[in-house]
Amino acid sequence: MIIADPRLIYADPRDLDTLRNALKDNDPEGKLCPILMDQIYIQKKAIELLPEIISEHTRGKKILMVSDMTPYFRGKDSLKEQIYYLLSQNFDVLWLTLDNHDHVLHAVDEESTRIQEVIRTHQADCVLGIGGGTITDLCKDASHAVDDSIPLIIVQTALSVNAFSDGISIMLKNGVKCSLPTRYPSVLVIDLNVIEQAPMERNLAGYGDVLATWTAPVDWYLSHKLGMNNTYNDPSCDILRTQNSELLEQSARLAAKDQETFELLAKVLTLSGLAMGIAGESSPSSGTEHIITHLLDMAADKQHRDVAFHGAQVSIGTIFTAIAWDILLNEFDPTSVDLEKCFPTEKKMKPMVYESFEWIKKETADECWKGYQKKLENWKSNKENFKKFLRNWDIIKTEIQNVVVSPQHLCEQMRAAGAPTHYSQMTPSIDEKTARWALRNCHLYRNRFTLSDLLFYLGWWNDDFIERLIQRASELDAGL
Secondary structure: OOOHHHHHHHOOOOOHHHHHHHHOOOOOOOOOOOOOOOOOEEOOOOOHHHHHHHHHOOOEEEEEEEEEEEEEEEEEEOOOOOOHHHHHHOEEEEEEOOEEEEEEEEHHHHHHHHHHOOOOOOOHOOEEEEEEEHHHHHHHHHHHOOOOOOOOEEEEEOOOOOOOOOEEEEEEEEEEEEEEEOOOOOOOEEEEHHHHOOOHHHHHHHHHHHHHHHHHHHHHHHHOOOEEEEOHHHHHHHHHHHHHHHHHHOHHHHHHHOOOHHHHHHHHHHHHHHHHHHHOOOOHHOOHHHHHHHHHHHHHHHOOOOOOHHHHHHHHHHHHHHHHHHHHHHHHHHHOOOHHHHHHHHHHHHHHHHHHHHHOOHHHHHHHHHHHHHHHHHHHHHHHHHHHHHHHHHHHHHHHHHOOOHHHHHHHHHHOOOOOEHOOOOOOOOOHHHHHHHHHHHHHHHOOOOHHHHHHHHOOOOOOHHHHHHHHHOOOOEEE
16 A cells, blocks of 8 residues: 655645655656645735735736625725735736626626726736635636736635646636636635635535545546546545544634634635646546536526525535445446447437437537537546456446445534535525436536446436435435
């Protein structure tokens, strides 16, 4: 058994030099992507460092400050206004506020283009994004489109998602969420005074987002073993598991708003983003549980209703995915597999994709089929790897069992943290019909291969199996 480098398993995102050295020493094949960030601040009163941080990154004076309409506070006053007046003493600050259309700002090309236009017309020397994951994704996408050399500073306003510390933007294309390579922020600023004042529901969403650590890397490993992914690497997983395990065991302290646990959550969330950046894709932190969530978001948009917090949805998707892994690990018999039935034709799958997504809109179904068609072709080309996987199942099974967490323990710790365990507990709640649709059709969504794909090709992932997942979750006081 290979012992992980302590510099990885106890990585501190505030010490990027040590992390970079550890990654270099554990990457003999040169597979890992560089961390293109200058500094990460996780501390109290970090906001007060912004003038100094900006001055270190540009000699220019023109700052574009980007936010949405969501109110954030530091003490009794508006955080955004505090930052604006703090910077206006030394800089020419233009404040761009994006409209929260129907209470929700989406990461779409139109919003990114608007930021790009203002960067150019203001001739911005630095872009400062203040807000959550959507603002961050838009600022990364827009500044990347204009000029990567423009410093990008992100002020994180809640521990809501892991999107702040990677070089990827999750953008909505024809109703489908796509992970696009864009750029890292130059600097990430997490002021713990701001975090402690953020709505607990938002911070619990971040806790829910990192629970995917117990399913997504295993999906990624599965894809690697089947020849469906060549980016899998241990360091991206090593920096997540140990500290996330500590966080999981401190769930009750999170509910009590313990300051040290908030700081640990901030570190783990930031490491989760870095893991995606290191891998060059979101697979270390995004598997079946995230795909279920993307489908729920697509349905919400079609149904003209607000979207529940991303991380909260992810956590319940993680419960269902953990249950699915538990069933596979305990019941799968590779000798019973009918190999020829595991490779469906395009003629069978294309109508299935369109039936699942055309009700949203045809362009969405087109986008999903474009991704799924590639996955299906890749799957067919890896028939020999699938045979090898079946022969080596006992070894692979043991490796997976060493890193998964039981669905029972997940649910217990989520309740201890005060996090929702049912879709009906979301704000807004998610109806059972929509949840069943997302669970049933998640494997048809995109090119990425996950557990749901394997189970579908084995003939397991069907209506009866989904009902079994729902029943198992219900027995844990979780699920719908």
